[in-house]
Amino acid sequence: MSNNIEARPGGPPRVLVSLATYNEAENLEPLIDSIRFYAPDAAILVTDDNSPDGTGEIADHLAERLKNIHVIHRRGKLGLGTAILGAFEFAIKNDFDFLLNMDADFSHPPRFIPSLLAGMANNDVMIGSRYIPGGGVEGEFNLKRKFMSTGINMYARTFLGLRTRDNSGSYRCYRVSKLAQMDLKKIRSRGYSFMEEILFWCKQVGCKFGETPILFENRRAGISKINSREAAMALWIIFRLGLGRLAGRV
Structure with missing residues (x-):
């Protein structure tokens, strides 16, 4: 895999899975086990929003037992974007x-990680595309989720x-040197619209985009967090960004 992507002097690229x-x-x-199978040298960052089911404690135990596992604990649900x-x-x-981001519910199968990383040879952002x-x-x-996804x-x-x-899926890989060129404080989105907005800002710093096919799967356990309120907020934020772009204010 490392032969297909840009390597830093002295070794392969350093990959962080978020x-x-x-x-x-x-x-x-089981998700971390699967990520390690397909990307054995990647570091993994778990950002937990004070899960009442003990997810944060599980992450801490994994970090103690396995190398290159990092955990950030937040005080509550602060939004996917943050x-x-x-x-x-x-x-x-x-x-x-x-930086390779993926959902934590197995809806983004880790078997597609090698394709995302391979695409970084010629791109600054690789999207796992449905x-x-x-x-x-x-x-x-279901019809509601399909409408929300394709419509947005x-x-x-x-x-x-x-x-x-x-543009709405979160299974992506970013070139960190391009992220460093952005003013991250300008990003308005905190929830569902973050995925579209960050592509907009990636475009502003000259990123080259690629897409590789993925099969999105239903989560294996737990319940979905997507809701109509977040989708409506996404439409409003995208509308405001679009007006700014058309008016030349970006």
Whole structure:
């Protein structure tokens, strides 16, 4: 795998896998085992929002037992966007080359990690895409979730000038040196719209984008955290960014 991606002098790129968790006690340990199978040298950062089911304590035990596991404990549910922003800052501060973000519920199968990393040879952002040939959704994907996902992708492409097909999924790899060029304080989103907004800012710093097909799977345990209120807020934030772009204020 390291032969296919840009290497830093003296060794392969340093990869950080970011997992934002809230009530993922049943998923966390098997997920980390699977990540390590496909990316044995990657460090893993778990950002837990004070999960009442003990996910944070499980993460601490794993960090004690396994190498290169890092844990951030937050006081409560502060939003997916802030968790990923914290991972960006951690990656920049600790001199990682790539930051690979994925959901902690097995909806993003770790078997696609090698393809995401391989794509970083020619790109600054690699997206695990459901909406290009070879990608898709396995299992139940109800009409409401399908409408939210496909609708917000079309909306983001229109208002933010994005050409990528899957702008709402969080299974992605970023070049950390490009993240370091951004003013992360400008990012407004804290929830669902973060995924679209960060692509907008990546575009502003000249990132080259790639997509690789993935199959999105239903979570193995626990319940989904997606809700209509967050989707509505996403539409509003994207609309405001789009107006700013069209008015030349970005």
